[in-house]
Amino acid sequence: MARYRFHCTNGLECVFDARGADIRAAGRLPLRARRVAVDVMRALSDRTDWSEWQVSVHDLTGRRVMVQPFRQLVGDRPLAA
Template sequence: MARYRFHCTNGYECVFDAKGAEVRAPGRLVDRARRVARDVMRDLDARTDWSEWRVTVHDLKGRRVLLQPFPGGEERALAA
């Protein structure tokens, strides 16, 4: 099991994950990143355009191991 940090950004604003999370298998990183994105979207619900937001997943050495777009960001942006 390894610990990863799940940071969220649109290139201008950031939500940093200082604690990180243990992920049992690297194949589960995408699911965890999608969950993190949904949590950020819920917590910052006044925002209407999520189309540029991404979850960047980093290992504890700071290496980026995944770049995951926010789920449904494009649909919300079009609906606004």
């Protein structure tokens, strides 16, 4: 099991993941990234344009292991309330 941090940014604003999450298999990183994107979108619900936002996944050494745009993670579906 390894710990990863899931930071979100649009290039100007950032939501940093200081705690991270333990992930058993690297193949589960996209699922966790999707959950993080949805959580950020709900927390910042006053926003309407998520086209530039992405989840940047890092291991504990700071190495980026994955980048996933929000639009690929949540698609064009509206968020449930």
